[in-house]
Amino acid sequence: MIRISYWREFVKGILDQNPTFRQLLGTCPTLAVTVSAVNGIAMALATSFVLVFSSVIISMIRKLIPSQVRIASYIVIIASFVTIVDLVMKARFPELSKELGPYIPLIVVNCIILGRAEAFSSKNTIFRSFLDALGNGTGFLLALTLIGSIRELIGSGKIFNFGILPAEFNPWLVMILPAGAFITYGLLLASINQISIRKKRIKKEKMIEEIIGKKKESVLLSEVAS
Amino acid sequence: MEVILIFISAAIINNFVLSYFLGICPFIGVSNKISSAFSMGIATTFVLTVTAIVSWLIYFMILLPFKLEFLQYVAFILVIASLVQLVEMVIKKVSQPLYRALGIFLPLITTNCAILGLALFIVLRNYSFIESIFFGLGAGTGFTMAITIMAGIREELELANVPDAFKGAPITLIVAGILALAFMGFSGLL
Numbered sequence: 001m002i003r004i005s006y007w008r009e010f011v012k013g014i015l016d017q018n019p020t021f022r023q024l025l026g027t028c029p030t031l032a033v034t035v036s037a038v039n040g041i042a043m044a045l046a047t048s049f050v051l052v053f054s055s056v057i058i059s060m061i062r063k064l065i066p067s068q069v070r071i072a073s074y075i076v077i078i079a080s081f082v083t084i085v086d087l088v089m090k091a092r093f094p095e096l097s098k099e100l101g102p103y104i105p106l107i108v109v110n111c112i113i114l115g116r117a118e119a120f121s122s123k124n125t126i127f128r129s130f131l132d133a134l135g136n137g138t139g140f141l142l143a144l145t146l147i148g149s150i151r152e153l154i155g156s157g158k159i160f161n162f163g164i165l166p167a168e169f170n171p172w173l174v175m176i177l178p179a180g181a182f183i184t185y186g187l188l189l190a191s192i193n194q195i196s197i198r199k200k201r202i203k204k205e206k207m208i209e210e211i212i213g214k215k216k217e218s219v220l221l222s223e224v225a226s
Numbered sequence: 227m228e229v230i231l232i233f234i235s236a237a238i239i240n241n242f243v244l245s246y247f248l249g250i251c252p253f254i255g256v257s258n259k260i261s262s263a264f265s266m267g268i269a270t271t272f273v274l275t276v277t278a279i280v281s282w283l284i285y286f287m288i289l290l291p292f293k294l295e296f297l298q299y300v301a302f303i304l305v306i307a308s309l310v311q312l313v314e315m316v317i318k319k320v321s322q323p324l325y326r327a328l329g330i331f332l333p334l335i336t337t338n339c340a341i342l343g344l345a346l347f348i349v350l351r352n353y354s355f356i357e358s359i360f361f362g363l364g365a366g367t368g369f370t371m372a373i374t375i376m377a378g379i380r381e382e383l384e385l386a387n388v389p390d391a392f393k394g395a396p397i398t399l400i401v402a403g404i405l406a407l408a409f410m411g412f413s414g415l416l
Contacts (some may be wrong), residue, residue: 010413025393027254028339072307079300088298100347105299109339111251176246177410182403190389190396197390 009128013135019112020143021192026112029103031181032142036089037160040148041141042096046104047087048137050081052112055133059121074117075108082107112136150184229360230395232353236364239413242340243372244406247338253373254398257335263377264370266334271366273306273335274344278362280305281345281354302345310336338370375405 019025026047033043054077065073086104089097107113116136121129134182149159155175157165172181249270258268281302289295304309304344324358335341344365348358379401388397 024254027250028247031250072304073308075303076300079303083296083299086299090366102343102350105346106248106339106343108303109297109337109342114337137401174407178247179403179406179410181247182399182406183285186392186396186399189399190391193393194391199228 005127010135011133013132013137014074014139017087017136017145019022019115019136020140020147021189023112023115023208024189025115026140028186029110030147030186031178033100033103034144034148034151034181034184035155035176036152037145037148039096039099041098042093042142042170043103044137044141046085046100047107047110047112047140049085050078050107050110051116052130052133053081054078054113055116055121055129056126058117059124059126062122063226065122070122071114074114077084078113080118089159091149094217110190112140123133147181147184147188150188151180156179196213233360233364233367234415236361237368237371238361239397239415241341241368241372241409242365243369244402244409246343247381248343249369251336252334252404253376254395257343257373257376257380260374260377260381261372266411267366268369269332269375270338270340270369271363273310273341274366274369276313276364277341277345278348278358279355280309282348282353282358283351285345286355290413302342306341306345307336311331320348340365340383343387372405372409374401379405 013019017023020027020030029043029047032042034194054074057077080107085107086097089100089104116129116133120132124132152161153164154172156171157163157167157169172180175184239245243250243253244271251272254264258265270348274290284301284305285298287293289301294301310332314325317332348355348361353361376398380398383397383401392400
């Protein structure tokens with residue numbers, strides 16, 4: 001029983017409450033860095049690192065922080081981890097760090113992290129917060145990789161720098177420009193909405209069928225009885 | 227002359243919302259009505275300009291001379307959070323009507339990434355004091371312009387027949403994309 005609920009804690013961030021597609025959190029980096037799949041993955045990994053560590057720390061000291069200053073304390077904790085990520089990236093991956101530019105330090109104000117801190121890890125145990133953060137981080141990673149791949153594929157005919165589309169394909173420059181980011185994200189959101197609308201309709205039809213079936217049964221029963 | 231170029235570049239050509247994606251949350255969240263969008267824009271412009279001044283002073287007068295650059299993110303975000311609080315208190319004392327008009331939007335500004343983004347850009351591009359002020363003003367003007375135009379389009383959009391799946395955020399994002407395309411037309415200006 002406990003194991004199942006732990007699993008759910010992890011999975012809900014990937015599907016039901018995906019930060020990018022369901023909660024519309026952290027839109028700035030989602031749109032800004034997804035020029036290519038690699039950039040998206042790097043950004044998402046950096047964000048997930050900060051998310052997991054700050055969630056664990058916040059959950060650890062949740063009983064020590066007075067509630068009046070909690071937001072400020074969360075921000076300081078998050079900013080410290082962002083500084084760590086930024087310095088490590090500058091030292092280890094200078095090119096990637098230059099490409100992502102100010103968006104790495106902007107993880108500080110990413111609403112996903114503050115949102116999880118306020119909504120989850122300030123109220124739950126360390127292990128649960130860890131799983132929740134990991135799930136949300138994974139959901140964010142998948143979303144950014146998806147958007148990055150689509151934009152890279154149509155914008156330059158490649159994914160992860162491997163040529164996918166034939167050489168005759170004329171790349172759509174607009175997909176790499178800011179406008180392409182907005183439009184890709186909007187279309188993806190719409191298709192996900194469409195899927196959930198259809199799911200709801202099927203559920204409704206099933207329920208109606210069940211009700212009709214029950215009614216028929218009861219009618220038959222009453223006929224037999226009479 | 228240099229200063230005016232920075233202003234125009236920040237306001238129109240490299241618009242914070244439409245080409246750097248900074249401040250998307252209020253851009254989508256508060257762009258339902260022209261009046262509230264405009265108030266949000268003005269409040270943000272004010273905080274942006276003050277942030278530009280304060281973060282320049284903090285970085286170049288305190289952090290750099292004492293070799294504390296690694297503290298910049300923590301310092302900036304704390305300064306912004308307290309600045310927003312301070313602005314809120316000052317406005318409350320000075321002008322009640324303005325406070326009532328902006329009231330709800332002021333605390334929201336802390337989490338606007340445009341503010342922190344501005345502070346980071348000032349450091350990254352090594353702007354001088356005067357340049358920073360104009361950069362802040364320009365960014366604010368650009369933000370106000372983008373969010374007000376967006377609100378105007380969305381007010382019209384309410385009368386249009388949008389497919390169910392596109393209602394809400396998706397259609398807003400697509401409109402923003404088209405707006406970004408339109409703003410690209412300015413790119414040859416400088």
